[in-house]
Amino acid sequence: MSLTSALVRTAAARFARIGSFGLVVTVLLLSSLQVLAHAEGAQSSKQGVKQGAKQGGKQGGKGTKARKVSVRGTLASLPPVVQPGLSPAAPSDNGSLVATFTPADPGRRVTLERQTARGWKAVTTSTEDSWGSAAFSPAPGTYRARTTTGRRTWVTGSVTTTRWTPQFEDTFSGTTLDTSVWNDQKREHESVYAPRTCARVDPTARRVGEGVLHLGVALDPARAGLPCDYTSTRTSGTSPYLLNSQVATEHTRFFRHGIVAARIKPQRAKGMHSGLWLLPSGTKYTDGVPAAGAEIDVMEFFGENGRGNETIGSHIHYYEAGWDKISLGDTFKDARQVLGKNRSWWDEFHVFSVEWTPTEYIFRVDGREYYRETGAVSQADQYLVLSNLTSDYELHELTADEVSDTAQVDWVRVFNASSQESVRVTRGRKVAKKSA
Secondary structure, X not given: OOOEEOOOOOHHHHOOOHHHHOOOEEOOOOOOOOEEEEOOOOOOOOOHHHHHHHHHHHHHXXXXXXXXXXXXXXXXXXXXXXXXXXXXXXXXXXXXEEEEEEOOOOOOEEEEEEEEOOEEEXXXXXXXXXXXXXXXXXXXXXXXXXXXXXXXXXXXXXXXXXXXXXXXXXXXXXXXXXXXXXXXXXXEOOOOXXXXXXXXXXXXXXXXXXXXXXXXXXXXXXXXXXXXXXEOOOOEEEEEOEEEEEEEOOOOOOEOOEEEEXXXXXXXXXXXXXXXXXXXXXXXXXXXXXXXXOEEEEEEEOOOOOOOOOOEEEEEEEEEHHHEEEEEEEEEHHHHHHOOOOOOHHHOEEEEEEEEOOOOEEEEEOOEEEEEEOOOOOOOOEEEEEEEEOOHHHHHHOOHHHOOOEEEEEEEEEEOOOOEEEEEEEOOEEOOOOOO
């Protein structure tokens, strides 16, 4: 049965669902650092990685020419948040090192060097992507990265990394969801905060198998054959009644600051949206005070749009008086640079993460930063939410053949720590010509 209506989705409508989800994510207390970083050279810029991502995508093949002038080299020491792939995989405890050179020179070799008693020793190589980045997962040690264009070479500052131990982890092994940790958040045909008039959360819409948590939607057998009339901001229509997936650590795990990460392969279907997000304990907000709790949408994905430019959204939401929602964030086209050649989001797993500190949020995909936000920073305990939902504004796009599609969550982890990075800007050292 097709779901019909004529709604033109707006960005505001896409994210007008905050209060109805009511979840409380556990968020880590930022404490002892598990990595030490040593800045070398010019001053460190908080925007370094972000600027590198933007400029890297724009530079493309122009890197060779641009690198005749100064180059910014950044080496970031992160938890294991870089793990693209086609299949489920166990998470690593070795940290991720992400080297980013700006301007970018895609395809250029990057060498990771480790400090030894005899000096710097090359241990492995990779190549720059369109972001100007190359990622590594080395054993603990002190490292720097090097790249060469033409007859000039650039070296980042050094960072020291150790093994990382998550404060919370679920790899979704076995065949059932651990209900001592997760609960299905009961949301019955809501129509106030985030209209899902025709849907309710039910555990039969999700399952665990093949090493992943499958988050799906389904027809509601309790109301089979009954039409559901819905009205959203700019359209109305009729839909079958549906079941949604929405699991949370609402009653068991709470965090405040740290790094939250999940390896996810989103759904392809339109008419539903998958997400990783956090909500304040008790799902309570204080008007105009985001520090008392905010919705932190680490990642949301709305399916295939037919134009081949699909990307993810990341947002911060809080409220003024009268449930007047304030939203920060956007959808980010730069994030598409992590996709494999001729692949889409629904073809691959990627690690989506947010680093939440007392002063800012840093959003990354496979360790590449695409959004940094210093406004509306929550200082409250929050809990985790994983979901796949059908809101009223998107029902017109859902067809019967897509209802069985699912988003897949390979693992979710929370680290009670923060990243460190070394930023160095140089004109590069000339490399001697090789003798004939």
